Amino acid sequence: MNSKSLWMALLLMGAVITTQAKTYRYHTVTGDLTNTRIYTLENGLKVYLSVNKETPRIHTYIAVKTGSRNDPAETTGLAHYLEHLMFKGTRLFGTSNAEKEAPLLQDIENRYETYRLLTDPAQRKRAYHEIDSVSQLAAQYFIPNEYDKLMSAIGAEETNAYTSNDVTCYTENIPSNEVENWARIQADRFKNMVIRGFHTELEAVYEEYNIGLTRDSNKEWQALFKLLTPTHPYGMQTTIGTQEHLKNPSIVNIKNYFNRYYVPNNVAICMSGDFNPDEVIAILDQYFGSWKRSENLSFPQFAPQAPLTAPRDTTVVGPEAENMILAWRFDGGESLQADTVSVIAEILCNGKAGLMDMNLSQKMKFLGGGTFAESLAEYGILGIHAVPKEGQSLKELRSLVLGEVDNLKKGRFSDHLLPAVINNMKLAYYKSLESNKERADQFVDAFVRGQKWETVVGRLARLSKITKAQVVAFANKYLNDNYAIVYKLQGEDSTQQKIDKPQITPIPSNRDIQSDFVQSILRSKVEPIEPRFIDFNKDLVKTQTKKGLPVLYVQNKDNGLFTLSFHYDFGTETDKRLPVAADYLDYLGTDKLTAEQVKQHFYELACSYSISSSTDNTQITLTGLNENLPKALALLEDLIANAKADPVAYKEYVELMKKARKDNMSHQQQNFAALTAYGVYGPYNPVRNVMSNKELDNAQPQALLQLLRSLHTYKHRVLYCGQSTPAQLVALIDKEHQTSKPLREVPVGKRYTEQTTPDTEILLAPYEAKNICMMLYNNSGRGWNAAQRPTVYLFNSYFGMGMNGIVFQELRETRGLAYSAWAQYKTPVRRGGTESLQAHIISQNDKMKDCISAFGNILNNMPLSEKAFQLAKQAEQKRIATERTTKFSIIEAYLRARKLGINYDITERIYKALPQLTLADIARFEKETLSGKPYRYIILGDEKNLDMKVLEKMGRVRRVTTEEIFGF
Missing domain, CATH: 3.30.830.10 (Metalloenzyme, LuxS/M16 peptidase-like)
Structure with a gap:
């Protein structure tokens, strides 16, 4: 056969070859409501894919199984800083000339290695000035924010990343027709990262560090892990790093870290949304398949932590209100201890009917608190957070909290509580399935913890089999005097040191320059997605009850959850007592039910209610399982109509309110929110238009309850989304919702008015x-x-x-x-x-x-x-x-x-x-x-x-x- 004939034959063969798609094996689990497919590419890259077609978008994570746990001891904060630098580009984007830029970047790298070893202030200042000067030369080629331009070009949202102990994770929410462009960009980014724009981004990290200094919760968390894992990086170093290390960075160490951990057999791509998984996995293989795996992937190893045999405590100081965190250490990773720990956390406190809810919150024995179950790759914790009321010491608070742990260990809780906890955990899981982000979060957690997907999918089944006896036995085995406790006191933190502003010459933005790579993405053609807008005449069902209440209805076709709300067109502008009345109701029962029984009934129905009042509207809202809507609505209507005023409870509630206000006045973000409201609206604004402490003292509890009951006498709307038909909903409202006839017109209040700014x-x-x-x-x-x-x-x-x-x-x-x-x-x-x-x-x-x-x-x-x-x-x-x-x-x-x-x-x-x-x-x-x-x-x-x-x-x-x- 001559060469021309051979060439033609190969062309014909190519037409056949291209139709033979590569077969990708994947793993699924029977009974998985997310229908997740898990692939492993030949280079070890893990891929989790879950289809959800509610919106034409996809939530994506690229998770690297490394975080501050693996930071070198001499350069803590490295994993987090590398996360920032991953947004600076590659040789293809982020630069107008990679060849000319490269030697300048190498010069900057070398200078930082010298700079970090200098101790003389004058020498350091001179060296930093030289770094700044070379950075100016390199900046003429740097195109800041080209990664963000790429993401904007494909219509991405939620462009961000986070670093924690065990993972560094990069997130995007992309249109479903932009998978190939996204994969092309990300593959280049993870294979060919270039460190540029170093000193200005370092300043951004300093600012992040400064923000953390004003958040006392950061100090508490760090102190807690130092007690629980004193010889493990979880306790020995923080994700943000030390001040000294941030001021003495090493680009060499960052590159070494990147090359060691940013390899495909240490990475997972997690995607949930509207896509064809067969097409997506082929695209991912096309762009990520050539990424070379590491044959020498390893992680620092640390000896197991010694058992805690007695309470360990420490104290941190800061401007925010006093509180405490108490926690026990457990196994992490794949350990099934996490199942029981999460159940115990809910039994102790679920915001409604847990032991702390009933015995502490409901009886106003402390200002507030909660529980949390955290499972990391190597260790897990069960924690309790609590805030004291006025005049209560942290030691007294600790005794109250441990008293509820003791009740748990002795089985002093209703036999109905555990089944209710499991049902509500199921409800929370079903709600999470509506969110692409929450589905993808589950993938990241499973990957980082080394969990088999069968373990994740089987969680609800395992929880359903847990018995009260098992919970009590587990608590008695593990929840003893082997806890750590952090006392947070209010005061000035003398350990904080000011970070001086370095002299940085602004670099050019170069916003009119675009790399060839960006232009190629901009020129790319994808199948367009047609927009879909709301037609209020078609997408809403508008009807009314027999009493003439307008009803706005949307059917929920996806699951058995509902939201029902009674909407009133007035709020705190009309009556500033409304939020207080709503909060006070939370502590009351009726002539037939105690306050504790009311909460227990709602919790057992897997339903909850809320009464919220904002500037110009008030809503009474029910949510939960639609099958229990009739019982939940009857319970809510009875509570509002027949709540019994309790003057003693009101007095205690007022004292808690005063303490909470006092605590808010010590919190930076609460102060800023109050100040901006003052700056926008003046003295009459949503923050200040509240009942004063004196007005709280003088208010009549019965009048507050009457205020809530009077809501049903005003014109309002019924809002509903669920599986009941419009006719079923109207019949239920007509039966259970008590209103007056005729309904009164909505009262008009004094409006919050934005101030003009005639002068600076x-x-x-x-x-x-x-x-x-x-x-x-x-x-x-x-x-x-x-x-x-x-x-x-x-x-x-x-x-x-x-x-x-x-x-x-x-x-x-x-x-x-x-x-x-x-x-x-x-x-x-x-x-x-x-x-x-x-x-x-x-x-x-x-x-x-x-x-x-x-x-x-x-x-x-x-x-x-x-x-x-x-x-x-x-x-x-x-x-x-x-x-x-x-x-x-x-x-x-x-x-x-x-x-x-x-x-x-x-x-x-x-x-x-x-x-x-x-x-x-x-x-x-x-x-x-x-x-x-x-x-x-x-x-x-x-x-x-x-x-x-x-x-x-x-x-x-x-x-x-x-x-x-x-x-x-």
Whole structure:
């Protein structure tokens, strides 16, 4: 055969060969409600796939089985820092010229190895200046945020990652038609990671460290594991790392770590969503199959922890309220101890009918608490968290908690409690199946812990067989004086050290440059997904009861769960007593049932109720198993109608409320929330418009109950999503829901009104911390304009929201000024409201001036990039096209539209308007609404450590006290 004939023959053979798809073996488990397929590629890469077609999107995780447990002792925090660097790109993206960049990156790497060994401050300063100088040279090739641009290009959401003790996990939520582009990007990223943008990202990690310093729970968690696992990395080092190690990083160690652990036989790809698993596994093999496995994969080994034979305790100090954490150590990984531990956690405290719920919370013997069961790869824990009431010592609190553990060990709990716990755990599992993220979380947990999928799937069956006698025996065997306890005291932590701001020259954003790789993804063609918008006339059933109550109905076709809500169009603006009345009801029984029996009945029905009151609406909501809806509704109606006032219980409740308020005043984020409400609305705002302590003392318990009973006398709606038919639902409401006739008109209250900002000013409230929380607020009094909504939507994407926005790029990527930085042009949620810009920044105290300056620059001279704009537009078009509003969310969308005075899904109008919008439209909008405008700088910080001269030059400084912003 001549060469031409051979060539033709091979062509013909190729046509046959391409039709012979590769066969992939996978593992499934009988009875698995997720129908998960588990594959192992030839290089050892594990793949978990579960199909869920509710929305045309896929939640993805790439989990690497390594975390802070494997950090080298001399560079703790390495796994977490590597997580950050994984977003910086490869030789294909994140750079405009990898060849010219490479020697500069090598120079930076070498300089850091020298720098980390220097101890003389002057030498360190000089060396860091040299690193900064070389970094400027390398930065001319660096294209910050190209990974985020890639994810935006394919319409991804939830771009993020996390590091813990045993795992580093990378997450995306992608459109179902973008699997191949996603796989192509991720495979390159995990095979060819390049470390660049090192010193600015290191600053972001410092800021994350600073944020952690203000969270006392972090200290408690670290101290607890140090007691439980004193000679294991769980207890010896933290995920964030030490201050010393963060200031002395080693790129060499990071590369070695990456090469050792980021290998396919140590990685799992976990996906849940709308896809064809046969097609997906072939794509994953195409892009990840060439990733070379490690034949020398190993992990540091540590001797088993010595048994705890007596209580171990320690104390940590910080500004937040006093509390305690107590825990026992168990086996981790595949150990089936986790089954019984999780059941015991629920028996002790499930928020409704557990031993602590009934004997401590219900009787108001402490302020509050809960239990948690944590299973890591090598050890597990059963923990109890508790907060004392006023005047209660932590030692007294410990005795109360251990008393309930003793009740457990002696079997002093109802025979109905264990079956109810199991049923509610089943209910929680069935709810989790609705979420792609929660399905994928199960895959990650199984992979990291080394659990067989049979073990995961069989959990509910095993739980159903656990008996009370087994629980009691287990508790007596393991829950003895072998616990660790951390006492958290309130005070100044003298161990905290200030991290000085390094001198960093801002690197260029290079936002107009795109690598060839990014352009190829942008040019790629995928089968489009058609958007689906809500039609309130078709997707909602609108009917009414015999008494004329409007009913909004959506059928739940997926499972036996329901949500039923009675919706009232008034809230705390009308009566600030509503939240107090709702909370007080939780402690009461009726003429036939005690408060404990009420909770037990709801719990045994696997149903729960809540009464919530916000600015302008109040809702009484039932959720749970639809088969038990009639009994649950009858129970709820009886409770509201016949609750018995208990003056003694009310007095105790008020004391708990006062203590909780006092505790909130010591918490940084609670202070910032109160301050921002004050800054936006003024003294009359949702945080301050509450019953004062004096009003609580003087209130009549019976009047509060009458307030709840009177709700049914006002006009309201019935909202429902479940399996009952409209006729069945209406019949049930007519039978059980007691209302007056005629119904009264909805009362009108005093509206919270957003303040305008005619002048630049600074609103400053005190909080001692190493960092500040700041919001920039502008309000020119502009009312909502539906026609402008598409422009606002696209402006937020381009300017302030997400890692690809201008704000994040300028404050974090190019300058390393903040860990958290975002901005949003907010539109009203109801008629009569005004629009405003709200920008949030968390940064180090000595970076305040730089943050304000940088933000002012981008507000007055917003960077314009046609490429960045087109990317933002493409991202939003893909995201909207793949959004699906389902189940009870349809009803909520209808109510939101109604509050704005419209009867259509505004997202449809946004989507149709996006193609016509230009960068000039966005620039014009920004100039008209934000550029050169006065701002209110709302700052929570320690004035002693702030540059007050800078603030005073900007505008009038108005100081408010902690007491003023809370208004209790």
